[in-house]
């Protein structure tokens with residue numbers, strides 16, 4: 406057992422977590438949470454505080470000896486939904502709930518900051534702690550943190566995400582390459598020309614235009630994505646028409662597009678735009694296409710991810726640490742790669758057997774609080790190994 410295990414403020418951490426859980430704030434509105442985090446960081450001593458944006462907090466801990474700089478990241482925002490966990494510390498805010506576990510990320514990072522601030526005199530290098538706002542809403546908070554210039558000196562970034570349905574306290578790492586997908590999408594209005602159902606020659610049927618496009622979209626993945634590389638295009642919504650004898654004047658569709666490779670992502674977007682444009686041209690329809698690029702894919706650095714895995718094994722035992730495949734979720738943590746190698750790691754929050762069988766973003770999402778101790782141990786040990 407490492408001597409610093411005793412220094413993990415377990416009870417306080419649970420108290421912080423429950424406080425944040427009960428008082429969730431939505432993306433870009435994390436004012437009270439940020440103030441709470443600042444107050445705690447100040448109470449630890451040793452940590453300088455900066456404010457990259459209105460609702461984010463950066464803690465800076467300079468070790469007594471020179472060395473590299475590492476950034477640990479937690480996000481702090483809640484989701485616009487009603488919590489149904491039934492927990493005694495359930496959200497007291499209408500239509501806001503910590504159903505993605507960002508409350509636990511914040512509490513774990515505070516605990517890691519407290520432990521590490523007690524080691525200032527042994528540290529070779531600097532540890533930065535970013536309490537990030539707005540992960541859940543495009544364009545996300547990570548980009549503005551990167552653009553703030555306050556983390557330009559960072560040599561590595563580690564982020565932990567708690568996930569239910571994974572063994573409580575386990576550390577799950579995809580060590581190399583894309584760990585999440587880029588989740589883009591589009592919203593398309595097709596303007597045709599209405600007519601009587603018996604007189605198609607006088608109209609422009611937007612249903613036909615839409616159907617042709619949807620058929621053509623089926624070639625996008627098979628012909629324009631690289632074989633073996635994950636890519637998905639789903640038209641999830643297609644609406645048009647009112648009655649059997651009326652040619653509708655408009656149609657609407659929306660779709661999601663997931664990719665893992667930036668070049669493929671751009672190629673597919675262009676192909677979709679071309680199909681929409683040319684198909685409308687053929688039929689004489691017009692259109693309004695809103696193509697939305699969301700977060701890019703999180704690309705894990707191999708060396709850094711291996712360091713996190715090794716660190717987790719040292720503090721949790723090898724049986725608690727696993728290599729996992731890519732997950733088809735998306736995360737704005739991806740943007741930190743613009744400044745340094747990154748590693749995004751999943752912390753098991755407990756399974757159905759622990760009463761934690763509901764997925765992240767479900768109104769009954771729950772995690773086993775013991776898992777947080779594994780998260781803090783992994784964060785601290787990874788920092789110590791990185792700065793060694």
Ligand SMILES: [Zn+2]
Pocket residue numbers: 505541765766
């Ligand atoms: Zn989420």
Ligand SMILES: [Zn+2]
Pocket residue numbers: 505506507540566
């Ligand atoms: Zn999340």
